[in-house]
Amino acid sequence: MAEILKYDRVDIAYNGRRVVTGVSFDLQPGEILGIVGESGSGKSTVIKAAMGLLGPSGTVTRGDIWYKGKDLPDLSPAEMRRLNGPELGMIFQSAGASFCPIRTVGAQLYESMTEHESVTKADFTHRACELLQKIGFEDGMRILNSYPFELSGGMQQRVGIAAAMLMNPSVLFADEPTSALDVSVQKQVVEEMLLVRESFGTSIVIVTHNIGVIGAMADNVLVMKDGQMVEYGETRQVLDDPREDYTRTLMAAVPRLRRD
Ligand SMILES: Nc1ncnc2c1ncn2[C@@H]1O[C@H](COP(=O)(O)OP(=O)(O)O)[C@@H](O)[C@H]1O
């Protein structure tokens, strides 16, 4: 199968200082790739580069990031805005923080959807309820009618994933989506992302320092240290038989969510 996303020897610098060197990986349709590594190893930078979110000081200085025949770092900001959302979705560590506190979740999801396509309120409600149900919410209508403060942090995070999926992106980037959550809720977020892949065939790149999350959902894992790849391969192989001491140390630091 042809890959949907391909990083080819990517270097990234902020203000001329290189922080990522020679990162290469392929993402197949429906694949879940985990990126792990200690804080500051360049995980967020790697995924921000695909979405054009490096900010004014950040640049891809070498290599290519191919998505459906386009080299993403070459795109104009306007072209990038067209891809972000409908093609490349993103969820952050604290989705809750991006909701406006005084408007219902439904009103906010509807608004973000109409930024990219014209859709009637009735169609939106139908689609949103269907989507929420597919990814494990029992009562979608209740979620849409809720104010953010009526939802727990874990629930807000799960709704953040639903919000990204409303536009049905081909690739979903998730930067530490479970890090702010209790262990029990982390598991729900992992389940939800697995349902996303199952229902929509979405490819997912998940950044986390939790090896447990990787073990529970990733097909492949890329281990980063000081902006470089130290290991890249099938999750089972990397977790069960890591080639590098660094990977071993990362694994020792956190319990796995599930062992099988
Ligand atoms: N906007 C920025 N400007 C300058 N340096 C940055 C910026 N963002 C990240 N960095 C630096 O780039 C390196 C990688 O950071 P980051 O990608 O956030 O790592 P991680 O997500 O693995 O914690 C770090 O040294 C960090 O300090």
Ligand SMILES: [Mg+2]
């Ligand atoms: Mg980060």
